[in-house]
């Protein structure tokens with residue numbers, strides 16, 4: 001029998017960073033196949049002979065229901081194999097450190113220290129073993145801890161021979177750059193509902209995300225020699241600034257938290273003749289999300305009234321939606337997550353509204369309801385990422401519980417097929 005810590009360490013050492021400006025299709029970097037091939041082999045080693053990796057670098061595998069459990073819902077488990085390009089994932093050297101409190105010396109040679117004052121949540125883990133980096137790379141527990149938890153849970157369930165329904169497993173590429181579900185085969189996957197196992201403190205699960213849109217505002221100006229430009233020039237850059245001035249100044253990421261949405265000016269490019277503003281628009285509430293998108297168009301109309309039709313053109317498109325819009329009619333799936341966490345020893349599971357999205361958003365709107373279970377990655381996307389060992393073990397118990405016949409027998413929900 002393997003264990004979840006060895007698994008995490010083994011997977012963390014595989015360089016599988018995705019690329020913002022990599023290949024157009026999945027995977028954005030071919031090295032992600034290294035991780036995929038390893039996982040297909042490990043699934044086969046567990047006796048899951050049907051495991052395979054497709055040409056887009058998605059790994060799938062299925063465990064059939066135990067006799068008598070064929071009518072239970074088929075539960076999907078999804079984790080992503082790539083790590084964030086924001087911090088290097090090459091030559092990751094994980095180490096297990098017993099945490100006694102205070103600062104943690106990660107790297108003696110380079111004097112890299114994780115300071116307790118900077119990361120107050122460390123206090124929760126005094127007396128525990130932590131899987132850490134050597135301070136020079138990310139750990140990639142986001143989301144390799146998710147993979148480790150899933151495979152460990154499946155190995156244990158198979159070994160224990162306890163009754164379970166059909167288990168559908170998928171590992172995806174390119175989540176970190178927002179392409180994690182582009183080529184996901186929801187139909188072939190065949191789960192009635194699923195869980196992503198990704199990110200976050202092991203006590204916190206998630207089923208609310210932002211609704212998300214992106215917008216390009218193109219401003220067309222009119223250039224003329226500045227010395228002869230009186231009453232003629234229309235400076236696209238100044239008009240772009242005016243456009244931004246028409247949006248509520250306090251509704252930006254730096255001024256908002258919790259359930260407060262925002263407009264975020266992401267990029268601003270141009271000259272006198274032409275300027276383009278790129279925004280992202282976020283809100284948990286669908287109603288306010290629609291209002292925000294309408295506001296982008298209204299501001300463009302206002303500019304056009306001032307400077308002439310066609311001066312500002314707003315191109316707004318949706319990126320993903322709050323999975324709660326779909327899950328609210330099937331809260332038994334969310335309750336299953338919470339019950340499973342409690343049965344794993346978490347006294348009071350919490351759920352926070354994510355100020356972002358997950359692969360589960362896309363999957364939910366592609367027809368696979370998919371809240372998120374935590375995988376105990378702390379300080380993700382950075383050199384101070386770590387994963388507490390007891391949290392990883394709790395994660396394994398949680399996943400075993402969502403697969404158990406005992407809890408699934410109470411779930412009526414079946415996906416329409």
Ligand SMILES: [Zn+2]
Pocket residue numbers: 080142143175198199
């Ligand atoms: Zn992740």
